[in-house]
Structures are given as C-alpha cells and as structure tokens.
Amino acid sequence: xxxxxxxxxxxxxxxxxxxxxxxxxxxxxxxxxxxxxxxxxxxxxxxxxxxxxxxxxxxxxxxxxxxxxxxxxxxxxxxxxxxxxxxxxxxxxxxxxxxxxxxxxxxxxxxxxxxxxxxxxxxxxxxxxxxxxxxxxxxxxxxxxxxxx
Amino acid sequence: xxxxxxxxxxxxxxxxxxxxxxxxxxxxxxxxxxxxxxxxxxxxxxxxxxxxxxxxxxxxxxxxxxxxxxxxxxxxxxxxxxxxxxxxxxxxxxxxxxxxxxxxxxxxxxxxxxxxxxxxxxxxxxxxxxxxxxxxxxxx
Numbered sequence: 021x022x023x024x025x026x027x028x029x030x031x032x033x034x035x036x037x038x039x040x041x042x043x044x045x046x047x048x049x050x051x052x053x054x055x056x057x058x059x060x061x062x063x064x065x066x067x068x069x070x071x072x073x074x075x076x077x078x079x080x081x082x083x084x085x086x087x088x089x090x091x092x093x094x095x096x097x098x099x100x101x102x103x104x105x106x107x108x109x110x111x112x113x114x115x116x117x118x119x120x121x122x123x124x125x126x127x128x129x130x131x132x133x134x135x136x137x138x139x140x141x142x143x144x145x146x147x148x149x150x151x152x153x154x155x156x157x158x159x160x161x162x163x164x165x166x167x168x169x
Numbered sequence: 170x171x172x173x174x175x176x177x178x179x180x181x182x183x184x185x186x187x188x189x190x191x192x193x194x195x196x197x198x199x200x201x202x203x204x205x206x207x208x209x210x211x212x213x214x215x216x217x218x219x220x221x222x223x224x225x226x227x228x229x230x231x232x233x234x235x236x237x238x239x240x241x242x243x244x245x246x247x248x249x250x251x252x253x254x255x256x257x258x259x260x261x262x263x264x265x266x267x268x269x270x271x272x273x274x275x276x277x278x279x280x281x282x283x284x285x286x287x288x289x290x291x292x293x294x295x296x297x298x299x300x301x302x303x304x305x306x307x308x309x
Contacts, residue, residue, distance in 0.1 A: 037231060039261070042239070082227055084266065085303040086197060092301075095276050096294045097284035103276035106296075116199070116261070116300070121229065131240050131248035139242035151239045151251075155261070158230040 033123045035081065035157035036130040038137060040117040042151045059143050066140045074122060074133065085118035121157070130154050196275045198282060199298035200230075200263040211285045219267060219278065230263035266302065275299050 055063070074080035092115070093107035120137070124130050134152040142148040219225035237260075238252040265282070269275050279297040287293045 037229065038240075041261070084197070087301045087303055089300060091272075092298060093276070094296045094298050095279035095283060096296055097280040097292065101280060101284050101292070103280035103283075105276055116197075118303075128248075131238065131250055134240035135242040135246060135248035138240060138248075139246050147242055147246075149241045149243075151241055153237055153239050154250075155234065155237045156232040158232045158263070
C-alpha cells in the first residue's frame, strides 16, 4: 500500500480512470477507418496533444488504446481452473476503446480533462463530443490505495 | 516497458494459426464485476505472480461505479456530466495490462483471475474480458 500522492501545495491527489467506454460500431469514432485521411490525422494529432499536455502537467499516469473488439473474448475459469473462452462478440453494442489514468487535485479537474478528450475532432474537424466515463481508482477505508499487485 | 513475458509456463500447444503470436503483445484483462467483491488474498497472489513472471505492465482496481459520471464536451468545451448510474448491471471493476507472447497465455492468466474465490471460499468464475492493446497506440 502506498500513501496518497500530494500536489505541490500539499493537497491530496486523487486518481481517476477516464474511459472511452461507450463506443459503438456505428459510432463515428469506431469508424475511423472510414474517415478521410486528413480527418484521421487531425484526430490522432489531437489525441497525442491530450497525452502530451497531461504528461507535461504531471497528471498522466498511463494511457492505452485498444483494438476494436473483433478478437475480444470473455474468459472464465473452468472446473479445474482451465480457461473457458466465450466470444467473439461481433455484435457487442458498446465497448472500451481506450483510457487515460490521471492523478489530479479533484473530480472537477478529471471532468475537465474528460471534456477536453471528448471534444476530439471528427470528420471535417467538428468535435465528436464523445462520452467519456470517469471512475475513481479504488482505495481502502484506511487510506492509500487498493493495489491489485 | 517490460519485456514480453518469459516467466509464464508455456505447456499449451502453439498452433500455426496463432496469428496473435507477436513479440510486443499487450493485452488488457478486464475484470467485469456484477456480484460481490472477490477475495483479496487471491487477487494479491495473482498480482504477485504476474509481477514475478515479468508479464505485468500495470494493474488497477476501480472504485464502485456509484460515483461514476459520463462526461462530454459542451458547446464551449466545458464538461457536461451525466450520471450517476446506480442501476448499471455490469461495470469495470479493474484491469491488468500484461505483455505476453501468445493469446493462450493471456487466457490462462485470465482464468487464474477468474477463479478468485467468492462467498464461502468457493472457486469463483468471474468473467474476464481479454482485449488486445493497439500496437503503437495513437493515444500516446
């Protein structure tokens, strides 16, 4: 267990996960491959700028983008602990496209960052205003953080 | 960045059609939770195993979605929040990012997480989503 990080002013920082979690196949975002090349380039530049500005402000802990879920499966342990796979689910209605983990002073700052990412440009440069789910990273009642490791 | 995992035993058969067999093979194991929280001792042991075998890139547990919000940019880029959604049936409880050589390794590890004991210490069968991380992620 680690103690919570503090800002330069001594405020306790909070970790949030910003999830691009409600993407659909019909969603313009999932259809990036159908966009004009220039629109894709502008979109990717914007996403890179989101990451680099969070890195500069020291708020970024990690970020990843996921492949479209064409090969995604759900795994459960069988009777003897062996993997039992289920899927692929090509009809999955909503899926996770990627996420950022940030460490910020308060929820409002996390919402600001999420709104900025939400406004990523789509076709013709118009903002997508895509939904970004904001979830806090778990902590035990004793303070510090729940760590799955 | 950690090296692709070498410590995990590979007693499974690697088929020639294993198209996922690339050297930089990151996957997200999504812990999708609908029921009571799993037993933490098992999760910790599993996390340590991942770390010791050097396949672990990162791991996070999320707070319950009771305070989760959906955020969109408004007309001037300001955050418009929506939620809370206390009735959501399924939600993301946590995830592991691992780097392995084959997808079968990922499935095995996902099964280990899935078996986390539940109420009464019985072997669990929690569903774990396995998704590949985009190589050269545009987010970064």
